Amino acid sequence: MVKARKIVLVRHFQGPPRTEDFRIEEEDLPPVKEGQILGEAVYFSVDPFQKGHTAMHKVGDTFYGAQVARIVESRAPGFPVGRHVVAYWGWRDRTVADVGSGRPEPPLYVTPPRLVPHLGDLPLSLSLGVLGMPGNSAYFPLLDICKPTPGEVVAVTGAAGAVGSVVGQIARIKGCTVIGFAGSDAKVKWLKEDLGFHHAFNYKKTDVSTALKQAAPDGVDVYFDNVGGDISTAVMSNMRYRGRIVVIGAISQYNDLEHQKLVNLPFTFLAQQLRLEGCSVARYHDRWEEGISQLTKWVRESKIKYRETVTKGFENTPRAFIGMLRGENFGKAVVKL
Ligand SMILES: NC(=O)c1ccc[n+]([C@@H]2O[C@H](COP(=O)([O-])OP(=O)(O)OC[C@H]3O[C@@H](n4cnc5c(N)ncnc54)[C@H](OP(=O)(O)O)[C@@H]3O)[C@@H](O)[C@H]2O)c1
The missing domain is CATH 3.90.180.10 (Medium-chain alcohol dehydrogenases, catalytic domain)
Known part of the structure; x- marks a missing residue:
């Protein structure tokens, strides 16, 4: 037996x-x-x-x-x-x-x-990371929902994690300016020196809104939200006209899912005519291999590091x-x- x-x-x-x-x-x-x-x-x-x-x-x-x-x-x-x-x-x-x-x-x-x-x-x-579910969780919501174009500014939270590190690199491949937020100086160094993020900040030490005003004075075009909470409210308050936000995760909230606040959306949603969409990668079940094969190509070409x-x-x-x-x-x- x-x-x-x-x-x-x-x-x-x-x-x-x-x-x-x-x-x-x-x-x-x-x-x-x-x-x-x-x-x-x-x-x-x-x-x-x-x-x-x-x-x-x-x-x-x-x-x-x-x-x-x-x-x-x-x-x-x-x-x-x-x-x-x-x-x-x-x-x-x-x-x-x-x-x-x-x-x-x-x-x-x-x-x-x-x-x-x-x-x-x-x-x-x-196949559990960049060439699996987390890789596709970066690939499809970023490209299919947010559709970043060259020259746009893409901000991502949870930037040094499985999903976030891939999001930033895909955005860089697409010719965007990439801003990442992560939770330690060592992660910030890795994002900037190894992964080619244009700007990266330790959200535990830096005021997110101030950092964005410096790194993206004209605002953020695409926000890939992995974390929710106050960091996300700050990013959403610094969006550019017709910006797109995709909510993939809310890890800052996972310890207490029952007592979450629905806060007022920043006025910028109206003023800047923003779009916000939540997304589960399960939605892309039928296109799974498409994402994996493109990500594999980028990894083999060293365009995406893991x-x-x-x-x-x-x-x-x-x-x-x-x-x-x-x-x-x-x-x-x-x-x-
Ligand atoms: N919708 C979907 O289909 C889908 C699929 C995959 C993942 N997700 C979501 O995407 C997010 C990232 O997932 P992942 O697999 O890539 O995980 P990950 O980023 O590799 O690991 C989790 C990271 O979250 C950060 N974190 C923990 N507590 C935090 C807080 N209070 N505020 C801000 N950051 C915090 C930590 O990094 P720091 O050191 O930077 O704090 C930690 O390393 C998660 O929210 C996950 O649930 C959703």
Whole structure:
């Protein structure tokens, strides 16, 4: 009998997650049936959305999330042993699952396992980062919703994270002036010196509005919002005429989703005739490969650089998750099993 280890939720989070909120358990796996595969996890993804998702799960459930797994047994055509899949199986090291199951609509974003394309010499973990969900979360909302044009000013918050670091680089490729906000001086240095951001600021030390008035005296054309809260209000107050805002995340609010304020929209929304749209990447399910193949091309051409913060060891997954929420990651946070 094949055994699996899984990390389950011991209790719902009270504020920021803590290691005591998780427990490791073991289970026996069933035999692989027709249409199913047995996958062994190689990398786990730790993502901000998992924090809010927990509310939809019961205590005792496997903690929900994405992983890259190697197929070790297969009774599913098109999923040969030795290939890898990205699957939303949660934090478990072995899984028997159908290849056809899934539900790619919100609120539960559960796509069926996707075969990882042949990546050549690129790391497999990128399929959880720049060449996976976070990469597409940058690519589609920026290009399809905000449609930046050369010479425009693009501002992004959460700029040194998995999504934000890709947003800024795509905007730079498109000929825009890029302004990033991140939570440490080391991140700011990385954005400016390695990723080619034109301006970057540590939002913990700098007044966002003052920084924008210096870096973009005529205002911001496109705001890619990863964080919400006061930083976003400040950026939205500094938009240019007919500016576009896409709200992808609100990580500054995730510790208390029940008591959020709906603040007055800055007067600039009317004066500057701004457009604001929220977006889940699940919307682009049908165009998934389009984003991944363009991002892969840019990575291979070194037009997009990536960085990963890799935590080693299955049992350290909750710690990696908690660290990412606190801002310990540069680029994509993953766990290597
Ligand atoms: N809508 C979608 O389909 C979709 C898809 C993917 C991601 N997202 C959202 O996009 C955002 C970025 O996700 P990601 O995967 O790229 O995560 P990430 O940026 O790699 O990691 C999270 C980062 O958030 C920052 N942060 C934490 N608390 C903050 C606060 N109070 N204020 C400002 N920044 C804070 C930290 O960086 P600092 O050091 O800079 O503070 C941390 O490193 C998240 O809000 C996530 O939920 C949405």
